[in-house]
Amino acid sequence: MSDIRVLTGPEVAAHASRESCWIIVHGKVYDVTDFLDEHPGGSKIILKYAGKDATEAYEPIHPPDAITTNLPPEKHLGTIDASTIAKVVKEVTEDEKRRLVLMDARPPLDNILNMHDFETVAKTVLPDKAWAYYSSGSDDEITLRENRSAYQRVWFRPRILRDVSSVDWSTTILGQKSTLPVYISATALGKLGHPEGELCLTRAAAEHGVIQMIATLASCSFDEIVDAATPEQPLFLQLYVNRDREITRKYVQHAEARGVKALFITVDAPQLGRREKDMRMKFVDDGAGAEVQKGQDVKKDQGVARAISSFIDPSLSWKDIPWFQSITKMPIILKGIATAEDAVLAYEAGVQGIVLSNHGGRQLDTARSGLEILVEVIAALKARGYYPSPRFEIFVDGGVRRASDVLKALALGATAVGVGRPFLYAFCAYGQEGVEKAIQIFRDEFEMNMRLLGARTINELVPEMVDASTLTAHNVLVPSDNLFNATYQPLALAKFKESKL
Amino acid sequence: MSDIRVLTGPEVAAHASRESCWIIVHGKVYDVTDFLDEHPGGSKIILKYAGKDATEAYEPIHPPDAITTNLPPEKHLGTIDASTIAKVVKEVTEDEKRRLVLMDARPPLDNILNMHDFETVAKTVLPDKAWAYYSSGSDDEITLRENRSAYQRVWFRPRILRDVSSVDWSTTILGQKSTLPVYISATALGKLGHPEGELCLTRAAAEHGVIQMIATLASCSFDEIVDAATPEQPLFLQLYVNRDREITRKYVQHAEARGVKALFITVDAPQLGRREKDMRMKFVDDGAGAEVQKGQDVKKDQGVARAISSFIDPSLSWKDIPWFQSITKMPIILKGIATAEDAVLAYEAGVQGIVLSNHGGRQLDTARSGLEILVEVIAALKARGYYPSPRFEIFVDGGVRRASDVLKALALGATAVGVGRPFLYAFCAYGQEGVEKAIQIFRDEFEMNMRLLGARTINELVPEMVDASTLTAHNVLVPSDNLFNATYQPLALAKFKESKL
Amino acid sequence: MSDIRVLTGPEVAAHASRESCWIIVHGKVYDVTDFLDEHPGGSKIILKYAGKDATEAYEPIHPPDAITTNLPPEKHLGTIDASTIAKVVKEVTEDEKRRLVLMDARPPLDNILNMHDFETVAKTVLPDKAWAYYSSGSDDEITLRENRSAYQRVWFRPRILRDVSSVDWSTTILGQKSTLPVYISATALGKLGHPEGELCLTRAAAEHGVIQMIATLASCSFDEIVDAATPEQPLFLQLYVNRDREITRKYVQHAEARGVKALFITVDAPQLGRREKDMRMKFVDDGAGAEVQKGQDVKKDQGVARAISSFIDPSLSWKDIPWFQSITKMPIILKGIATAEDAVLAYEAGVQGIVLSNHGGRQLDTARSGLEILVEVIAALKARGYYPSPRFEIFVDGGVRRASDVLKALALGATAVGVGRPFLYAFCAYGQEGVEKAIQIFRDEFEMNMRLLGARTINELVPEMVDASTLTAHNVLVPSDNLFNATYQPLALAKFKESKL
């Protein structure tokens, strides 16, 4: 609109205070003085870069358009004359050097046999803060782990002597074709783990006919992701509802306009959980903030999770559902249902589906796993004649690591299953190729397990194929008799003779 | 009353035998010859200081007025001329030096995220004897640990899409306002862990609107504690009933006169438990005795717990309740109810409440947790139309470490929950500031968890919000097949290539 | 038929390409050019030996007649003039040297007290690839281990004061006498573990009156095994059904002609499981293939298990059963039934028995154990009047390590129990003598346990002798409270004084 002004380093450096605070991002200069108190990550982290180039700190945790979108045009001051900024000799920390050596030593992708392999590679090669943010759960992380162990409480009852020469595990999710009964669930801040962030997911999903759910808190901007998709590639959108509903309305309608196929409204996060692993990292010291949205100030020392979430509206309630139905024609799915009671309410509110979820164990600790909730939800909906229904789909997420897990959920009544962290770790470890390998592993496992289960199609997965009778048992052991155990001498195996080894 | 006589070191030193035993405490000289056999901690420890200054040994485990209160005036011989006592060059033990270094190295209070952090700091910085006394439970400490694990057997059923912009976890306990549905439960001998002892609790409680229950066996005297409280600060009193009821009557009526709001009579300690950790410390060798009350002689080698408890009356029975009701107008609460049967008897005896408790796992081992008892008590009281009742409140204590634990107990029917050791460890580790931090953590957790649970007030915590169906299962595993386990080779994850690290 | 041509090393070496590929096996020269794409182990491994002597690689994983049977006579080019082949100086690897030292250091056979001892010796002395192939299960190997732990969920109710001077644990299996209520179940590729392979089993079985089930994928050829048996020794045959039914027909009828007493058709392996231990070994790189049968090409990197199984027909279904009944008069047993529903179908299909099995935990992970299935199968058959029946026998396999395990299965209704890996490990560790020792240990255990159980014969093993009420519980623990556990200090035992030791 206006002529683009060119500024010099010293000019910018003169504005390095709370009273007048300029920063450089991606070669442009911005006056963020008035924005300091609105920054979801707090003002402290911006002030650290006052008068300086903040690009490197900004990059991994903001979509590129975050600053331009959130700052009024008059605060866009101009471009920087690169030659006028003192070169910062970036020192590579010992930790970072160590990390780079480990990246080189990663197992070849061929050696990756399962989702756990991706996670263990990611755990090793990720910066500590990224690992803490991704892997952490709330409080004692009991729910986080329960999500996995719930699957071990459901056992198969496989049928034999069915002609399983060909088996087909493709399905339709909210009207969209999917080669897997699995969708890529939303996870935040992908650039913490890989420079291309969520685009790794988008491109792999296109390649393999899998559906990606875009996260509100993705590091890549919504439009970047949609631009990276192929024209026919179906995408879903996960939504954190903003305190300012106008922002939410625009966001949703923009998504619909760009062809998104379904809207997953997160309903289990009126406030983000206390994730102690993340808090111990003091991530907030360095600031954090994803797609910047107006919100309240944030307490210190609460980790990246809570820092980035201050805009989320805790007043969201059932009364808001008709409004959502009025602003979009996309199917609406409530993500984070945890009881049969709320599943019934959701059905009666006329939404198109629900995700039984505890937010990957990141919200209320000792909340039950999606799989356990599924059994009670299906029973309650059936009892009211609401299930099965052509207009209502039921999803489950959390803890899935094997195709066999998915088959258990489907046998118990789920339409499809969301998988988040495994795909996240796959691209953190190996980029897009990692995600493709993860999909391939699922495919191999689906083929094998459906054959061994005697189910040729998704429709043949019936409740009788699983024994879920122990699923609801929350077993804890009587504390051990340590004195007895310390005294008891375990049996030994036969001993080899001494040898020269 | 009389002129105060001034005595010299040599004069005192002349009385250093069982036949004539003088000691110096806080600059005063006392003739304790006749008291030797009445000392709850045994005579041996006093004789160790016969003719000498006993202040340092006396200080941490007696309230300051213990000796003046228990010794008749004629045994108060006078003051000591400090210049006449040989200076004892106090040698600091290696252990003590180590402890002081560790005190300096404590994590900054900002890094404390939960109650376990306080405990782990306390465990490290406390003298071994204090840790043994505080942390020990009876026999195999199974109940001590079960108190914690019972909470893991109750799982949440959180409700979503309720407007939780504001949540309120304050409540009223026995008619007193409390900012938390938690009170500070009585724990003994606070000066073993911190020079200011229980006053740390009193001051922090005042600051944050929390109610403290004063322990009969506190290191600080009852009056010291009440004096430290603000005028409007509500206090409760925990009572061990003395064999000499007159002592008890005076004690109770004095408390009522000083404004104490409720009387918690301990009913689960006719004799204190065998706490082996404590016994192994041979604490009794060095003597011990809290607020000194007349009692029987004590066996050696039984640890501090049993040494200090000889005055407790094992004959206390239901027949005594009317007497208590006759001597005080304070609400009477029976602390240590463990069955539905006794809860019914308590209600019918007309007391104002009960604490479902096993005394922090310090009494009868393999007694059940308060949380487990709660379910059976509520059912029994409901069946008789005794619950809910405006004149009868139900408390639970033992094993609470998270606000989520409290919410579980409240959902199942408790009025409030007692928390003892976590606050004790908080002040052992960081003094009053530690207790305040502990309260703050609870507050943060209550806010988050009530939002995530969909409960805006304490009243909205209903039984349907928890699944307690496995609570009564006392699971123990079949002993392991050690030979099979020793032979089985666990699966391995993908291996990194060799690298220069 | 034709004159036998004698070829020289250089002549053979000239055919070392995909276009013309000759190899030497056991002194004979074969043209395998047209066979390359049909080789179940893939063409790559053959090409590695193109123009060379492949005997050493061929030997352990093919029966001697595999190549002659599968290659048309015109491809049998002649014999090799041994003097014309360059001697390959075989280098013994460090691993192999280590293994040989360990073989020498094996515990004397007298020290072997139980089946676990055999396994631990085998684990130590076997080449890594053999151990990986034998010991691996599918996915997380949960079912593999569950097979063992199911037995720990069944407890004895022994009867006393019965005259047990003599006890008899012999029985009849499908009309054949057996000195044990146990048969040797089929396991594949025995020569990976011992140069004499499955013949060790055959000879020991003859010696002790035990019945061996010959595996389709045995390293020794079917005829070698039958030839090694005594005339009156009963043998069973395990069958993988080939995509080419004509091959299967010939195989079955040949077996019947040679006196095999029963046909066990494997019905739980339309595709072999993903066994990650095996896959990590990349066995396929070196090629693999048991009794060579025509099939499809095999994916790389899938381990020996999947490499050798490409010929197996995934279309096998209930419709094929009459055909089997038409081609043989041997009793037909379906091996791999996993539900009551399929047990009923099997009975109604007129077969003579079923094996309740999950294929040693090598197929569908988290499928239930045979023992657990047994209880539901017996109940379903009884409810329909199908059990007990003189024409239908029920077997169980998987996880058996003790005679007491067998007695539990028999008490619950099994006719006999299949034992695979323990006998396999016995001969890997000690050859035929090991198998004999294993049988002897079972015998000792049967004698003792039947006496202690108060059962004098197999018939006296009744359901009331066991308590199987917890058998169907698939218990998983609530994830542990790690912070509490890290803080808790376990009780210690009395300490010894310092001594000079």
Place this chain on the structure above:
Amino acid sequence: MSDIRVLTGPEVAAHASRESCWIIVHGKVYDVTDFLDEHPGGSKIILKYAGKDATEAYEPIHPPDAITTNLPPEKHLGTIDASTIAKVVKEVTEDEKRRLVLMDARPPLDNILNMHDFETVAKTVLPDKAWAYYSSGSDDEITLRENRSAYQRVWFRPRILRDVSSVDWSTTILGQKSTLPVYISATALGKLGHPEGELCLTRAAAEHGVIQMIATLASCSFDEIVDAATPEQPLFLQLYVNRDREITRKYVQHAEARGVKALFITVDAPQLGRREKDMRMKFVDDGAGAEVQKGQDVKKDQGVARAISSFIDPSLSWKDIPWFQSITKMPIILKGIATAEDAVLAYEAGVQGIVLSNHGGRQLDTARSGLEILVEVIAALKARGYYPSPRFEIFVDGGVRRASDVLKALALGATAVGVGRPFLYAFCAYGQEGVEKAIQIFRDEFEMNMRLLGARTINELVPEMVDASTLTAHNVLVPSDNLFNATYQPLALAKFKESKL
């Protein structure tokens, strides 16, 4: 009777073969040639000492009169002239030296707080063979450990506000007064662990008014033990029934004549169990044999347990009961009942009691614990009106380590409880004084626990005081998800700053 012949070393040394075998024991010379094949410990061990002094090997595992009783008088050749035997310079092994140092370093008896302490001391100071024999159980020792863990599945429901000033835990067992509701159960071969063997028990029992059950296989002879008792001290006798009933008749009638008060017939040992710890010790190599009774030859390599038991009659049955009733007027108790069915048969056979037991986990592995059996037995007897009964008492043994265990068994209906190993370990570690300390610990625990339980006498122990609802659950966990567990990173506690420590 005849003149006592004096023999010389060389004379004896001339008879050092199977054809003529003389040995010296306690200064006497015996011709054991004809006895070689009858020796329960096998002939090999005797032949090792042929022509030599066997006293040292004989001593710990035979009662002193074993040889004189079992050998006809004409084989008693005379006394040895000590001066004529070459002094054997006994070399003290390194193991033995180590053991002696450890004996000196034992914790002072004052430091022993519980039964586990005795066991851990015994484990350290006992010769390996003795520890293996005493501590071992059969097969996988699952029942051995289950005996302990069963008690952790029963939880207390303590009653409060009962006047427990005085509590009384004395009782009457089979008409005999006992200061504890506990009797000392029979354990074999006490001299392996202490030179005075079972006399330690007898003397301590006398001192404290506790009843000892004398073992058939005691190292001290029956008469030695009775001689060591005070005149009024009640003793019970445990009986292994001999294949030669005449021996048994004499033994029982002799016991009755000497005043034994009850006869406990072992009914769960028609053959002794395979105890692998014991077998690995190859004890039999050195020979073994308790009170020598005629029997069959014994297989090698079966450990001391089976070596000493060959005389036991496996034909013992219900038909023999009337015969026992005809030969003695002592109350007859069947030791080793394991089901309700056999408890009913026992009652109907007119015996005076039963011991619910699995022989300390030494016989049938995965047999249930006595405590678990108790619940089903009481229910079955009640249903038939057989319980309670003045003429029938029910005992339980196995796994008791705490007075609280005993109280659980009594609350569930047992008359008293047998305690074996703890007393055995007590005297192995500290002789008679150890046993007295063990009794004292029980006394302290009974006092405390009865008070805390609200039971003033044994009669007040009622079923409502315990919750045994999980007692019959034989829980085994689903095998662990090792890959997930290896990947999960547990939460950490707050970290201390680096310090100089």
